[in-house]
Amino acid sequence: MSDTPKDSGPAPDGTGPRVSPREVWLLTATFLVAVAGLIYELIAATLSSYLLGDSVRQFSFVIGIFLASMGLGAWASRYVRDALPGFVWVQILLGVIGGFLAPVIFALYAWTGEVELPLYTMLIAVGALSGMEIPLIARTLAAIGAPQFRFENVLSFDYLGALAASLAFPVLIVPHLGLMSASLTFGALNLAVAGLSLWIFRAHLSLAPLALWTVAALATGLGLWQAERLVSLTEAALYEDDVILSEDTPYQHITLTRFRDRTRLFLDHSIQFDSYDEYRYHEALVHPAMALTPAPHNVLILGGGDGMALREVLRHKVKTVTLVDLDPRMTALFATHPDLTALNGNSFADPRVTVRNQDAWTFTETSDQSYDTIILDLPDPKSLSLSKLYSREFYAILTDRLASGGVIVTQAGSPFYAREAFWSVAATWETTRNPYAPGAGLTVIPYHTLVPSFGDWGFVLATPEDPAPRPLTLPDGLRYLTQTTWEKAQVFEADTARIEAEVNSLRDHALVRYYETGWEKWFR
Template sequence: MPYALLFSIFVVAACGLAYELVAAALSSYLVGDSVTQFSTVIGVYLFAMGLGSWLSKHLQRDLVASFIRIELAVGLLGGFSAALLFYAFAWLSGPFLLLLYLLVGIIGVLVGLEIPLVMRLLEPRLAFKELVSQVLSVDYIGALAVSLLFPLWLAPKLGMVRTALLFGLLNVAVALWTLWLFRAELPARRSLWAQGGVVLVLVLAGFVGAERLSGFAENALYEDRIVLAESTPYQRIVLTRWKNDVRLFLNGNLQFSSRDEYRYHEALVHPGLSSLPWAKRVLVLGGGDGLAVREILKYPQVESITLVELDPAMPNLFKTHPALRALNGDAFSSPKVHVINTDAFRWLESQQDAYDFIVVDFPDPTNYAVGKLYTNTFYRFVERALSARGRMVVQSTSPMYARHSFWTVVQTVESVGLTTQPYHALVPSFGEWGYILASREPYTPGGKLPPGLRFVTPATLPTLFNFPPDMARVPAEVNRLNNQLLVRTFEQEWKQVLR
């Protein structure tokens, strides 16, 4: 029996950490700022566990029955925690964070009650030093197992909703296993079996129907019909469709609408590349949808395009899905295109090749993982990869809605010794959007544009570089790797817009 209870500790420790990771990851997906979300969720959770451990001293009778009921409660509440958070974000956007911390706090208190109760059940059966060493070692091993499985397999393969429900089932299994072990000592075992059966059916039904649960929640988050949704180790990818409008969302943030993405991508590529008629080697950092590559392929002198994209699911999706292949002009089938799936920061740090034109097309700096790709350290790597007369272009958020953030990126690019030429374009899905051209020599708008463009023309190109007073330059600091002030600035500015 002692070994059975020690195994139960392994399971409950794994389950407790899993709920903590699910809540932190889900809140960072939905709210952004992963460092803040993980820090606050972990802090609240640990505090609640400490409170639960302190409260355990008040449980004096029916320890086995109390432990079983706590396991069932953790299994039910923790199992459905991800689904509850999804629905809360969809329908209760204001109180979402309050509900998040309340849910994390309740689960933390219940988890904090578990280990002290098991230790008291084991106390008559093990010497004190054996009790403490074995319980704590098993507890830590369980936490290690989940911390490794969560990012490598659970989150990308099962998703947040099903992962939480899987661990809910494990908590229920521990409750029923404990009930079986102590069946002779429990006068109210029939009631406990009934409670366990009800919770098991509920959590098992949730696990089987997890796709429907998450689908209902995501349908409430997005205005249009979801045609594809998948989780990868790096992000949540959702495609929606309404009539002929296909939209891509990464972690809930709109990346493009097929109705006007041509404006964004023509403005991203052509002002810079049209001024380099001799450019042969092009590097695209990010841009896993292939839409920037589509525009680059309109220049016949370009001989090779290297695309560095962290998440292999993105280029794989955009070279296999019929509607998306049509959107990017089957760009990934071109023999000129070579895709490298790795972290752009690390890849640039180690590679030695030089490129005539570099497109930096990352998502907005909503968290520190992306924010590092907007630092002076990263731009120093990009500058090193530029050929002597080469140019780079950086998508740089909105100079209208995130004005200070935009000019922070400009200041950061200039800090590595490059001359910048900021510009902007109206993309209806996003509003006024900003870009930065940078090189070692001044830039003058001009050059021969490829035929068939729908937005950028010789007449409109010079107007992109004119900033009205409400978007004009403001003082800004350099965004450095050790502080990443841009992430905080960006979050504050967009909160003002969305109020």
């Protein structure tokens, strides 16, 4: 870049080459743009896992496509004749495309249902522009005569920026900004880099980038000012009812909606309960297992951070209940929000209850306690990270924590919409080793019931010992489950009856494939 002034010469004290302010700025800019670039990548990966499911696959796709796009951008940078103006243009374009990544994708999802094509198109654009940054900065540093310029110094600042972004994203950015504001904030960061570069090198840049920068900065500022309104408008289009809470946590996106006296919970935009009919699901999940356990004094619940299953467990004469849920915000919300504690009977305040905010696998593997009843109220197995909690390996760990005569029950999805997935869960339990009868499997009772919010929903109950054939002893005050209901629940119609399905294991995760195939047939 022939018109860029060189900043060479000795330091004032004569001890070595002088480090110019422009060189310091360009290395600082390298750090800042690396932070912004990785944040865009993480936002895209999180959006795809929220809206498309299967977080492992989506994160893998996003990372691969982003890195490939960066390679394309690095290659294309050779065709940028003047490095400094090119770098400024790249920052402005990143500020616009990266900054409006989340708002555009959320809006398109809400109003059209389309996610993949726009998401990956914008991701490729952001990746290509990000790939151009380092070559252009390196060329600019060389052009200004940076003393003893070394390309690895630029890469070091780039990698440090990526590290800072990866640490800050789950701990600070998502919980405090949310995806919409985070996207716009880091778009503003790219625009700030462009603006400072325009000022520092003002004598050597034209007015054209300044004009576009001004428009982009105004649009981004407006977007940040109206970020909460943008979220509200998007979610109003997504949900039928009024959104009373919308919050990103390091683990998921929590949304609560209300219409009159009806409350619904959505995690990552998938419904978890409707207060009109959640009692059907939770009574069916909890009470058969509790009733078939001879003495259900110590109970373990995995998942169930809304406290609804806990509410049902506390109807029985239990001594202790341990609830393990990964997301501390989830359990805190349902333990303190007055509208929500009314739904779960203020169950978290019961002195018999202990809450552990841990990964279910880690807790179970490291626990030295035994439990009379274990209840798995976990999200559907739509990703590898969730499928592991439906695997034969995890089930074997659970049976080691089960007291003699104990019972385990899990929600197992819909035997109608995802028939193979449901029966895969049953087959997995049947082939899980029996700790009290080496060489034998477990006794399994599959059953299902109608939950209007979900459709035909299934559960699998497993026990090392054949339960005695006796009527269920149920607590007073149930709204749905009776002995007759329980007997009918164990009958499957022809289109939901048992079919052959593979056992789910960590080696092949057959359940994820069954789950995706089943639901996509109906809803994609």
